[in-house]
Amino acid sequence: MPAKLTALLTCKNERANIGPCLDSVASIADELLVADSGSTDGTLEYVRRRGDCRVIEREYRTAGDFKNWAIPQATHQWVLILDCDERVTPAMAAEIRQLLAGEPPHDAYWMGRANHLMGHRVHYTDWARDRLVRLFRRDLGRYEGPSDHGNVCVPTGNYGSLRTLLDHYTLWSWESYLRKFDRYTRVQAEQWHAGGRKPSYRRMLISPPLRFFRDFVLHRGFLDGMVGLQISMMSAFYTFMKQARLWELHYGLQQDEVEPEAIAAAERRAA
Known part of the structure; x- marks a missing residue:
């Protein structure tokens, strides 16, 4: 039986971004979990109107702290964490679907990001070397390291890598x-x-x-x-x-x- 997946989106005042982000992952997620930290721009109203998301809310202190609070609240054994300015491409969705259809050999997966500056794809600089752990077993993965730039770690040290890239619209202004x-x-x-x-x-x-x-x-x-x-x-x-x-x-x-x-x-x- 395929492993089930929770897509966890963290947000605050992301009304322009959250719709495309949710749409990009909806085809592979068994649960869409939105963790909000005080939106006032209509983000939560939009999410609740969709009818396909579960919402949890708490104040924001640091990125790692907020995500570590949200991760255990995922319903399913696999979690994919997304920021609202990120998009799961069709190629990545297909790769994740195929991976979870069997028994994944690793406990967490690195993925690269295709970063964009005001809509322009960045092919060089340090931005082109961006890799993060975003797909992992819920009960193992937690953020460690600097509070706003930490990464997910699993105690087993059993990491794999995805071939496809996550689109990241890093900044629009x-x-x-x-x-x-x-x-x-x-x-x-x-x-x-x-x-x-x-x-x-x-x-x-x-x-x-x-x-x-x-x-x-x-x-x-x-x-x-x-x-x-x-x-x-x-x-x-x-x-x-x-x-x-x-x-x-x-x-x-x-x-x-x-x-x-x-x-x-x-x-x-x-x-």
Whole structure:
């Protein structure tokens, strides 16, 4: 008997994305489980109108924490985790269907992602080397590692790989990405700070250009033209901002520490 599959989608305010994502996986999923963390844009209303989804809700702290809460609530023994900006291609659906029709030899499966920048497929840079564990046995797989960029691990160490790629519409605008950028850099700096890591002049100076060189030259981002240039530049800036925010946590001063008399005078005038 074929193994049954729960497709687990995590979301918050994904009204534009969630429909195509659900449609892409509906043909192979025995359960569509939507884990929402406070949508206010009509996402949940749309999901409930569909009638083919089960909804669970909880506040969001970090990606790994949220997904580890949701995974055990899947009904079936196999789980496929998707973000709403991802799409299961027909080729991937066929591969997963064939895999689960028999007895899968592994407990978890790596899959590559075909990433897109504002609709343009990225063939080079680090984005083209993107691989994640997303298909796994429910009772074994849990997220480990950095809270917003961890990956699924299984204690057996029994991993396989899918041949097909998952479509990932990584970002449609820099505005939307920069909101995530703010959270990612803050969370990473907070983790470093909590672990006792100190700011480093050398890392702040050297790491960003090295990151640009890796993406644009070593990983041949220049072959993606303007798309590759933008990704390489943003990756370098991301590397810089993680270091800058760590410095902020250690040495940043607040305004009321620097000019308390000016603040008090302004408040008196306002009163």
